[in-house]
Amino acid sequence: MTTIYLIRHGQASFGAESYDKLSPNGELQAKVLGQYFDRILKESPYVVAGSMQRHQQTANLALAECFPEAQVDTNNAWNEFNHQQVFAQYEPRFNQPHLLKEDVSKHENPRAYLSKIFEGAIERWTGGEFHHEYDESWPHFKNRVETALEKLCNQLAETKPRYAVVFSSGGVISVAVGKILGLSPEKTFALNWAIANTSMTTLRLVGNEPQLLSLNEHHFIKAVDPNLLTWI
Template identity: 60%
Template sequence: MTTIYLVRHGQASFGKTNYDELSENGEAQAKLLGQYFKNLFTEQPYIISGSMKRHQQTTQISLEQCFPQASYKTDCLWNEFNHQQVFALYEPKFSQPEVLKQDVFKEVDPRAYLAQIFDKAIARWADEAFHHEYDESWMTFQTRIEQALQNLCTELADKQGSEVVVFTSGGVISVVIGKLLELSVQRTFALSWSIANTSITTLKLVNGELQLLSLNEHQFIKSQQPDLLTWL
């Protein structure tokens, strides 16, 4: 059996012009993740990272804690979709990230409000009538992630008993789980709201078939520094 650990990146910079950078919280989360990995793995796993800055930072900071000399493979197929464009094409004023942040945090329940916006923005993105407006349509994104997953399974075919860590994003992990559980688009992206930063989703690969072992493990943060738990 080969075990695949899908890791969501640490908290990024929500509401800033450059979202694609870890916040201080995100850096602290990545350190805790690395310390957890130090206890989890007896040998260095095979490591893959998306090419986005938040993926690379999470990878590097966590590896400093457990396998400081480790090398890893960068694969842009594991990158997140352009959520800022998805928000902006749903509501033009959200093309300014700081406006979205202001709108969200003036609400009594910011998380619920953002979820409402996100659901509507995703519904528009997934609507075939609007596919041509996006740099990457929903169908293209879904196909890319499924290809990344297939490429990994093919690569691991001759590595039985190995362990693999993939540093990626919540939307990517949701698509993987959605494929395995045959979820609708809406249910697939509903998962995004439960996937904590630096949480771990575990799959097993047996005889070429993937199975879900666990989803959104984040007890290693909750038990150590619960104030670091974030979902945005």
């Protein structure tokens, strides 16, 4: 029976011109993840990662700590939605990422403020009225992720590895879990906001059907250093 680990990437560069790069903290998170894998995985896993830089960096840094010989299959079906465009369509000034970061940093409760913006932006994106304004609409993104999960499960049901590890993003993982649990878009993206950097969401494959075993495991990060734990 195959166990699938869905991994959110390490902390990226929020507010920078290019978000798609791990911060120094994110690099350390990825190494801690790899060290944890070295303790819990008994053999080299099948590995797939999205094509985004933060996915590839997280995969390579983690695997260097546990299974440096493992090959990474790259598949852009596991890429995140364009969150910067989703923010910008909700509030045009956020087309400049540093302005969003400035607004958040000035607020008395930065995480609560960003959560409010995120909820509004996601509600607009998933609501149905504005699908035509996005490069990738919510229905297309949802279908892409669900198809990627289905194809992976069918592949693993045939090849039967003991472990599979998928390096991806919070939105992707939330949609995968939402599909398994039959969640609404609102509840799906409530999960997205809670998924920590380099956390593990674990699935068990029964036949070719995934079952949720755990969501957002991140205590292995806190055990090393509570200050390493991030959600943004």
